[in-house]
Amino acid sequence: MVRVDLRSDTVTHPSPEMRRAMYEAELGDDVYGDDPTVNQLQERAAELLGKEAGLFVSSGTQGNLVSMLAHAQRGDEVLVGDQCHIMNSEAGGSMVLGSIVLYPIRTDEFGFLEPDLIKDAVKPRDYHKPPTKLLAIENTHNASSGRAINAEQMKAMADAGHEKGLSVHLDGARIFNAAVALDVPVADLTEHVDSVTFCLSKGLSCPIGSIVVGSEGFIQEADRWRKMLGSGMRQVGIIAAAGLVALDSMIERMQEDHDSARHIASRMAEMNGISVDPEHIQTNIIRFKVPPHTGNQIASRLKEEGVYINGGDSDLRIVTHYGVTNDDYEFAISALDRVMREIA
Ligand SMILES: Cc1ncc(COP(=O)(O)O)c(C=O)c1O
Missing domain, CATH: 3.90.1150.10 (Aspartate Aminotransferase, domain 1)
Known part of the structure; x- marks a missing residue:
């Protein structure tokens, strides 16, 4: 019999308080934008991370995918770290479903991408090359033993991308772990990026779900892709209720x-x-x-x-x-x- 499951923080079960909140959740049809619990969670998340709007998605993989599809078009290029989850563990979704080219950049042992490497990887305007549109970074960095990347380093990477005209997405599946480890408000780590995915169903211990945050326009676009991917999820407040409890009680x-x-x-x-x-x-x-x-x-x-x-x-x-x-x-x-x- 397995007594201790240490494969991942995804194996966590909801707390008793989460189960109670799920039972009592006020619900509506989220495809009509009518689920008050989802709306509250999306707003709370956006506010916490310092962005205009949020979108509840089924998983971290889906959050990253809709973000890339919203930021880049068919034939565009996205720069990613060569050790990142998007590159190595998301089944190449953006390449298959979005015809987006992923271009890997060498990652140091702390999960950091050198700004010069980012800038050098951006393609010149040339019809032989895919136009580089987006930089995607990861914090905490899973493959680097969950290293937390500090606010200064986040700014350095994001600035390198922005200087070259790219949008910047953060795969912040465990961004709250980073904030806790560095003892800073989470918004300090997300301030310089345009969009963020974070997971409710990892260290925050919810049973299902992730959130994407960004500008109003970006979230509208991500929402369209989410619908297309079949994740317009009706009375989803029943899950979102656990997310609200998590943001109150599971971060510290x-x-x-x-x-x-x-x-x-x-x-x-x-x-x-x-x-x-x-x-x-x-x-x-x-x-x-x-x-x-x-x-x-x-x-x-x-x-x-x-x-x-x-x-x-x-x-x-x-x-x-x-x-x-x-x-x-x-x-x-x-x-x-x-x-x-x-x-x-
Ligand atoms: C860094 C990172 N990003 C994204 C994901 C994907 O999350 P999900 O399993 O919810 O699709 C994971 C999952 O472990 C992850 O570690």
């Missing part, structure tokens, strides 16, 4: 996830066969290395011990989240220690 508590991740990483650093730098861990994602070709074996042995993590050849990940107790984390650390001794 993410510090606990960050502290747990740092603690786990420091214990892992003492284990034979694991390579991890606890100092690198700022939020709730721990990426670590194990000897080549042992990752899948470690993951399946851990599962037998009651701890669930995703497998892989030698790069593994643990994500801390709501619903896991300190005892559960200690249980997971002991199981990992046992398994690593066996492997050695």
Whole structure:
């Protein structure tokens, strides 16, 4: 039996308060714009992130997709980090459904894209090349162990894009983790970008949903694409109600996830066969290395011990989240220690 599921913060279940709010939610038909709970959530989110308007979408992937479709046309180019989620884990949706070209830029180990690399990647006006329209950046940066990119760095990347006439989108699936880790208002991190996707169903622990925010005009366009993608979702206030609870009660508590991740990483650093730098861990994602070709074996042995993590050849990940107790984390650390001794 699995006791501790550390595959992702997406495995979280709604809190009792969320379930109550969902039960009691005031509803309407959101395709007519009539759902008061959705409207309230969209407005709250836009205000928090310092933008004009918001749009409730079914997932982070859909939020990024409608944003790219709203910012860029068929045949246009979007600059992305080569290690980002949009590039590597969203099934190439913007390329398939929008005929948009994704152009990857080298990402440093902290998830940052050097402004000069951004500027150099923008294509000159030349009909041999796709016109570069958008820069998409990510914070926290999942592949860099959830690194939080600070406001100054966010501004530097966004300025580089704007200087070249691009719009700038932020995949802020975990932007509240970044704000908590850096101890700044979230709007400080979103101030310089034109649009943001953030996820309700990760560290904020909602069962479903993400929000896109941006200007009124951009959100109208994103809404059109959302409809086309089949996500005009009627009485969706039943889900949005959990989002309102999350924005009230789940942001500050993410510090606990960050502290747990740092603690786990420091214990892992003492284990034979694991390579991890606890100092690198700022939020709730721990990426670590194990000897080549042992990752899948470690993951399946851990599962037998009651701890669930995703497998892989030698790069593994643990994500801390709501619903896991300190005892559960200690249980997971002991199981990992046992398994690593066996492997050695
Ligand atoms: C950085 C980042 N962006 C976007 C997504 C996509 O979110 P969803 O799983 O809701 O589609 C994820 C999911 O893990 C993510 O880590």
